[in-house]
Amino acid sequence: MSMLMNHSSDNGSSMTTIPLATPRAGRLNDTDLLAVLSAFAFLVVGTWSAHGGLRALTSWDTAWTSAASLSGLLASALALVALVLVARPRSIERRYGLDRLFVWHRILGDSMGLLLAVHVAVSLVAWTRDLGLADAVSQLTGAEPYMALATVGAFLVGMVVVTSLKAVRRTLSYETWWFVHLLAYAGFAMAFGHTITLGSDFADDPVARWTWISLHVTVAALLLLSRWGSLAMSIVRPLRIHSVTRLNGDTVAVEIGGKSLRGRSGAAGQFCFLRPFARGLWWQTHPFSLSAAPTTDTLRFTIKDRGDATSSIGALRPGRRVAVEGPFGAVTPDVLDGRKALFIVGGVGVAPAVAMLQTLDRTHEPVVLYRAHSESDLVHVEELHELCERLGGRLRTLVGPSARLAVKDPFSVSVLTTVVPDIAERGVVVCGPDRLVHAARAGAKACGVPSSDIHSEHSWW
């Protein structure tokens, strides 16, 4: 414990602690994203309309086919955008955070699933009108070129959408869901052929066809380089565990370092995905917040045993190799924009607050409200005390089960304004379990903090 404290609270004593390069600010803002998306939507609907899609809607003979084309095109377009988000482009992630990227991915995925269902149903109707149901099914599932592939592709993508529905997802472990999710790649690849050969949009128009193909190739390249390339790099150039320090019964601080850290950028408040090279762990990855400002020497993570693989990570020995992806995350000291800071944290959610405090200065006058179930659940307390003292800030802890607290709601306006009278002019960073995040956000908002000044990242995993 004391070794840890020395390391993180006293940056001057260590000879080689150079902070990691700060990641570049996100370059794309709301307007840019909206412009790109509108242009893309215009391109897709325009392609459909230019090939007579809109005109075809006027007659029942052709309307169904036209509707099938449009729903198919839109489903593909949504899938492409959703796949761009999977690549975790830094220019977007840095501003909006991985959690929001995944929320968008989920919304796009759900809409895509819905459009896919419409596409299949409407196509069937269109063919049934000319051929009768039996022949329509047999033509659409096997006889037409690429349609057997497309049918199986739709089945796979459908399974991916179904397993991601909240009700189903809840019953699956993360990895089970993730492995099924990978089938989406196969599904989209299988469905690609029929978009070229079957519709009249791309079969006859070489410009539209090559635009469509190059769009897909671009997204595939982006995924290959950005998502799978970074995964491969993390495995090829792993870091090593330097030390594992037990903080209490179920929480450890793990320091990880290695040569490949020098090339990375990262900031306090961010998190990484860890994949230890150990029996039973190498095939799963878990996100953990940095609990110290990252340096070119080490990344420190504070890990609580949640009863899954997280307990095995605490049992690993120094020297063990770990593949580290990241850091990711939008909540860094930048979001405070030089203003005074309030941290509301719960349990092991204290980690990013400790890391951020290490990089703040006295102008931030940080206040830390630290909620935990019991005294033993409070970790890094000495470190927090020391940091707050140095920065002219305050640390308040609130311990005990909610039912036995003196106040009914620790995040009510009266409590918050009493403890932090100047709350409305502070930048608020919230981190902890979902319930705490929601309660703290609501409380801060009620105290007059604009939502744009309340920063938190949800645990979407």
Place this chain on the structure above:
Amino acid sequence: MKHKRESLARRVLPALSLMGASGALLAALDHPAGGLDAAAPPPIPAGDGSSTVTIVPSAGSSEGSSASVVETPAPQTTIVAAPAADVPVADPVAVEVPVTAAPVVTEAPTTVPPVVCGSPSVGPTIGTKYGPVQVQASLDTNGRVCAAHALVWPTEDNKSVRINDQAIPLLDQWAVYQGDTSFSSISGATITSRAYKESLQAIIDGRA
């Protein structure tokens, strides 16, 4: 640390079974029609010695020169050329008949009444999602199709043009070869084939 080790096999199993299922599904579904390139014209009738094939200039056909190929449905029956008086008999276009068994061409017995190709009638226009299809056909005295050609077919887009350039002549040939609508659809042009047959059937049923 009483954490039980999670099993990779159990986590991958659902995804692997889905992959297996889709592989099986693909194998079960895939029955490629071969596309238009594989679509065959009707076989050229092979002379087996007892049947004769004659060319009948379609009497009174709008295109007087167009000749129809008439084939004997059964080996016993023979069809006699019955040139219409007012139509100058063009050189009967000889159909290649690989005569293998007997080089002798039997003359038709006079007891069988001559089968004459009637005047063409125009079938109804059948709408499809690609465009309308309309057939003109003639029936012989047995009520069988002895001449057929499409008047209208989908030409809305390049793809339709490409498909139907190949499919329509094949459909015309098959209609005459089979004498009714029982020929199979041209693969790759199922919808046009379906509409073609519907229009042709209306002529056969006398609804045209």
